[in-house]
């Protein structure tokens with residue numbers, strides 16, 4: 001298959017605030033109605049406390065709608081993303097296809113206000129209630145909260161539930177959480193933020209820790225275990241049930257990070273593996289926009305014994321009406337304002353309804369097939385390997401290593417990734433620490449075709465060939481991107497090269 005070179009657009013695009021001109025407007029806001037002024041009295045604005053009244057007009061961009069549209073369209077052309085190219089280099093932060101029809105449905109609830117009376121939002125409450133039901137079925141758990149606004153927040157909620165459960169039993173000595181190095185870093189970060197000591201297990205030659213390592217880690221201080229399975233290597237730990245039994249025998253709870261559920265839907269459930277809690281990322285598995293490109297949503301799922309500790313309120317149904325149930329004295333409390341990200345609930349609900357149970361299973365079967373097809377193609381490329389011998393197919397993703405090529409060509413994986421941008425690809429390396437040397441992690445999901453996968457593998461083969469025969473071409477890449485190269489240290493420490501915030505930019509301009 002021939003590879004296609006890709007040229008990103010280069011626009012000399014100013015910031016929105018530097019576009020437009022004084023007096024230009026995108027939206028004309030209707031004047032304050034006379035009857036409201038009359039009702040409030042002539043001096044109504046004087047009644048606002050002085051410290052709440054503006055002294056100057058806000059420094060907002062003054063710009064027409066059409067200019068705004070052009071601005072964002074131009075920026076989008078300076079980008080790599082799922083709308084333009086096959087984007088499966090995000091791996092553990094999966095980008096799959098988000099059907100626009102679901103977007104259309106999500107807009108239907110845009111006019112709702114979260115403070116409306118329950119009787120006027122029965123529709124969205126029903127969607128939340130039914131979506132919670134889907135997650136109970138998919139996970140095997142008994143109760144669900146959709147309040148968390150990210151996977152990491154759902155993990156934090158699950159950790160807080162574990163703590164509340166032990167506290168309720170006056171079991172205060174349990175201050176340790178066990179995780180594994182290839183679980184997502186939030187599985188260590190959330191318990192650490194919650195004040196737990198984190199014990200991290202490292203893999204054996206088969207890609208996951210031994211039962212002996214786990215047995216050595218548990219004690220009467222074990223509050224629980226929090227693991228991702230399959231983890232970021234795409235390897236499924238077949239001893240996960242025994243892991244759970246060891247933790248339970250020590251009096252701990254087990255939370256399953258199911259953000260890598262793309263290969264498990266309708267096939268394996270957290271409950272059957274013995275877990276007490278799990279969470280899903282709607283923005284990874286259930287086809288809602290991803291956190292870095294849209295508001296995220298996490299579903300926290302628990303057994304009946306842990307249901308009283310879920311974030312409040314949950315959504316109840318009395319046979320006639322849906323309602324927000326605040327009557328949960330043991331709840332860990334709110335983890336986010338209002339109901340959660342309701343637009344994502346509509347998108348995920350529509351996606352699940354469109355697929356049905358058989359369709360969800362098919363999603364996973366295709367995701368696993370695509371991943372293992374890609375794995376086979378990638379392993380034909382000189383210099384790349386997939387560390388860890390499992391003797392089994394990988395599940396949803398693979399963490400590859402360019403170590404051999406890096407050693408033989410003196411090019412790093414970052415230089416290869418820069419060259420990949422010239423072929424309309426980017427790929428995620430790995431979380432830190434880089435246990436897999438010169439890492440690159442790919443997850444093709446169910447969204448991409450054989451043609452996409454063949455093209456992706458062909459581009460990787462081309463880059464490897466260039467690395468061996470034209471290393472300077474790779475070292476100097478990217479050649480076709482709007483930004484040439486960001487040398488982290490040089491740029492990040494130099495405020496003349498870039499700024500992170502609007503205030504920073506104003507400060508920089510005024511210096």
Ligand SMILES: Cc1ncc(COP(=O)(O)O)c(C=O)c1O
Nearest residue numbers: 092093150151152184259260296
């Ligand atoms: C396995 C896993 N767990 C947790 C998370 C954290 O989710 P979020 O980025 O929504 O906080 C991710 C993110 O991609 C993940 O891949």
